[in-house]
Amino acid sequence: MRLDHAVALVTGGGSGIGRAICQRFAREGASIVAVDWHGDAAAETVRLVEEAGGAGLAITADVTDRPAVERAVREAEERFGRIDILVCNAGVSKGNDLVTIDEATWDGTVDIVLKGTYLFAKAALPGMIARKKGVVLTVASVNGQTGLGEEPYSAAKAGVINLTQNIAVRHGRDGIRANCIAPGTVRTPIWSERVAANPAVFDQLAAWYPLGRVGEAEDIANAALFLASDEASWISGVTLNVDGGLMAGRYRMGEDLSGSR
Numbered sequence: 001m002r003l004d005h006a007v008a009l010v011t012g013g014g015s016g017i018g019r020a021i022c023q024r025f026a027r028e029g030a031s032i033v034a035v036d037w038h039g040d041a042a043a044e045t046v047r048l049v050e051e052a053g054g055a056g057l058a059i060t061a062d063v064t065d066r067p068a069v070e071r072a073v074r075e076a077e078e079r080f081g082r083i084d085i086l087v088c089n090a091g092v093s094k095g096n097d098l099v100t101i102d103e104a105t106w107d108g109t110v111d112i113v114l115k116g117t118y119l120f121a122k123a124a125l126p127g128m129i130a131r132k133k134g135v136v137l138t139v140a141s142v143n144g145q146t147g148l149g150e151e152p153y154s155a156a157k158a159g160v161i162n163l164t165q166n167i168a169v170r171h172g173r174d175g176i177r178a179n180c181i182a183p184g185t186v187r188t189p190i191w192s193e194r195v196a197a198n199p200a201v202f203d204q205l206a207a208w209y210p211l212g213r214v215g216e217a218e219d220i221a222n223a224a225l226f227l228a229s230d231e232a233s234w235i236s237g238v239t240l241n242v243d244g245g246l247m248a249g250r251y252r253m254g255e256d257l258s259g260s261r
Helices: 018-025 039-053 066-080 105-133 153-172 188-197 201-206 219-229 251-258
Strands: 008-012 031-036 056-060 085-088 134-139 175-184 239-242
Touching: 008 018, 008 066, 008 105, 008 134, 018 188, 018 201, 018 219, 031 066, 039 056, 039 153, 039 175, 056 066, 056 219, 066 105, 085 105, 085 219, 105 134, 105 153, 105 175, 134 219, 153 175, 153 239, 175 219, 219 239
Parallel strands: 008 031, 008 085, 031 056, 085 134, 134 175, 175 239
Antiparallel strands: none
């Protein structure tokens, strides 16, 4: 599944899933544009890409700032000539329980997760449409498919899933494929505060996953590579759960019901 000569722009490319996608795509021949509001982190991703023999560009941008987003897309197109693959991955999770969440926390989370996806898709799609070819990948979450708390994050991720479906349906005629990845729990820096508070959190959560472990950023990057590649040329509008079997069922509940656990 090579991506030779492709240009991929990845938001949230400075760490975690975004960095893993940048590195994976680069190993398969893609040029990388790593966008992150932490410029040093984006630069480090590009350093790793270039160290491995790839080509990259680091851009500091706030995904909720329309002029900054438009500038990022323009810089990418000026440097590499086009954007073939857009990966909307930037996200943040703050707030839990509608009763206690303040409006600023709600707005900040929804803006980064959902509005950021909208702004980057809006800026990158015209170039893809003009070339009659392009791939949009969004990173949602199993939180967007069921009630797991974290209401602003979960509601925004559900919006990302629907927005991706609409891009696929509206712009399929333009040669655009749009797909969504919905990860389960993935060991990334976004979990740092929870790990600090409870070092055993991943072990505890692993018990809920049929495959017996939480995910790694590379698991998501591998799925993204497939969906971005020509191997997936007739796949569009899908949400691929990369979740160790979590959303397939509630086996632990079944064990409790049967008294077998």
